[in-house]
Amino acid sequence: MGVFSALTTAVSGIQAQSYALENISGNIANSRTAGFKRVDTTFSDLVPDSALNRQISGSVAAYSQATNSIQGDLTATRIDTNAAINGDGFFVVDQRLNGVGTNTQFSNSNIYTRRGDFDFDANGYLVNGAGYYLKGLKIDTVTGSLIGTQPEVLRITKEQFPAKATTSIEYRANIPAFPGTNNANVATPGSELLSPTGFTSNPLSTTEGGTGVVIGSEITSFLNQSIPGGSVTVYDSLGKATSVELRWAKTANAAAGPPATVDTWNLFVAQDTSATGAAVAYRNVNTSITFGSTGQLTAPATGNIALPTLTIAGTTISGIQVTAGGNGLTQNGDVSGQIDARSIRQDGYTAGTLDRTSVSADGQVIGTFSNGQVVALAQLSVARFNADNALKRLDGGAFEETIESGPPIIGLGTSQLIGGNIEQSNTDIADEFSKMIVTQQAYSANTKVITTAQEMLQDVFSIIR
Known part of the structure; x- marks a missing residue:
């Protein structure tokens, strides 16, 4: 059965290298995707149970290896509402279900992303390029205290900032x-x-x-x-x-x-x-x-x-x-x-309207008003996980919590936000090309094994004739 086993082993090798090539292809395709985390491939040998002196090298299986904890380069965009996390953590975002304006309905679930190219839409929501809506806690502009305890989709409108009499x-x-x-x-x-x-x-x-x-x-x-x-x-x-x-x-x-x-x-x-x-x-x-x-x-x-x-x-x-x-x-x-x-x-000022917003290093959305007042409007929610690489991938550079990742820990920790920047893909094209060459060689070698096994089987058939 050695020749037939060699065939099936070579097929598993071809499948494994095909899987690796698929990941390499996706990494290269997303080398310019903001916040993208490349997927590496690991291989594991599959050894059948047999006597000690009859063990064989076995076939192979390919698995994905996430790189969620590896940070990409930060690039300045000069867009005040863009933000990049320097260090651990993910932005907490949500998905839109239906409706528009104040009637917009969301899925009310926490999704996580490193893609920080947020900008205002027509209704005052902060949305990134993949269509995910940023979540956080509103801040009382008078007392400066947080409103609520659970992150909600942030909507910042250009309402007037009330006047204050001089005292x-x-x-x-x-x-x-x-x-x-x-x-x-x-x-x-x-x-x-x-x-x-x-x-x-x-x-x-x-x-x-x-x-x-x-x-x-x-x-x-x-x-x-x-x-x-x-x-x-x-x-x-x-x-x-x-x-x-x-x-x-x-x-x-x-x-x-x-x-x-x-x-x-x-x-x-x-x-x-x-x-x-x-x-x-x-x-x-x-x-x-x-x-x-x-x-x-x-x-x-x-x-x-x-x-x-x-x-x-x-x-x-x-x-x-x-x-x-x-x-x-x-x-x-x-x-x-x-x-x-x-x-x-x-200490007094006239009423003013919101002129611009920016993101501070500690994750606050800062509003600058026409009357010269600079006020914190919201606190962005940033989640960290004990096992970042165990998160489940979703479309648009997003992730969701799994049992393996553990529950989110809300807070920046030792990380900080860099306003006016976004995190680029952590794909290294040169490295991907090197892996592609090795994958191609391994794939070709496995096809050569199949060709050799076929020739050996033909020799067997020739004996019968």
Whole structure:
């Protein structure tokens, strides 16, 4: 039976090499397919049971060997919604069943892929080139916390990002010890101070016995005795913008002696710079701001100054605090005599629409809005497996969980996402060509065995004749 066994063994060899060639062909065909994982071929000998000194080499069977854990090269695409996983893991995706827009129905099953060429479709879903829909968890744009615990298909629409009223103005500045007002004269002590003399309405703060307002008819006198402190755009609850202009006036100089014991300043906010007559032009914040001998702020101790409620150009602002902190405001010598405003920033903004999205290294979908706000919109779900190569292959570079692969472990772990990139196929064409040559030689050798066995059988038949 040796010749007949040789025939069947050679046939198994031909079948095994054909199987290997089929895998090589698929690998080469998908050498440019994003996220593709090549399939290698392994061979196993099949040995019939026989006595120790009668064992034969046996036939062969071919099996697939997955390379899901071998990463392909990452290529930049400049498409913000594309993402590549650098390290372990798979994107969690789903398949569309039917419907369109908000009525789209999905299979509600978790499928896994390394193909990260995601882009928005007309309905705001992130879909890759193979038609799989990206899943993740939505993020509350107000609190920044995740919504839900189970991944769902992500839909990001261009809804308006609501406006936020300004509540705080961060102010960092140095106030000159000797303000360079229009009336200031180094040779005349007190000329740098805001003096209520000559004002019909005393502009000093109410804590210093004044009315706390500058009226329209006295704007020129006030401007000559104060210095500009900068301006900032603030927003009301509807996102309407208005400009807040600050001016500073020194009201007491400790160097002049009693009754002044500290340098005292008043802060004013412009309400209507075109006011006339008795209409209010500037309003005092009615807080005495004092500095010690070293130029450090002594009052208010917290460094916070509440602005009064104002109506500026038809927009009412209220509840705003100027926050300077412990060292934000100083009074040091300055030859210019003007305020050096190092930082004037506020926390409000107008309503905005989504301009662009991108993917961060930790897997967040980041939205950039037309009002300048940058907010996390969603957290992509990335799954890792204890046995990546035991996943079952599906069309489109996708995989599904098996008993052998174990359940998914959701989370990036030590991996990271690279936005604007996609992972290429891990096929090496040069290596596949080398394997193809070896496969061809093995296939030809097996056919030669069949030819030789046939010739030997013909010799047997010739004996009978």
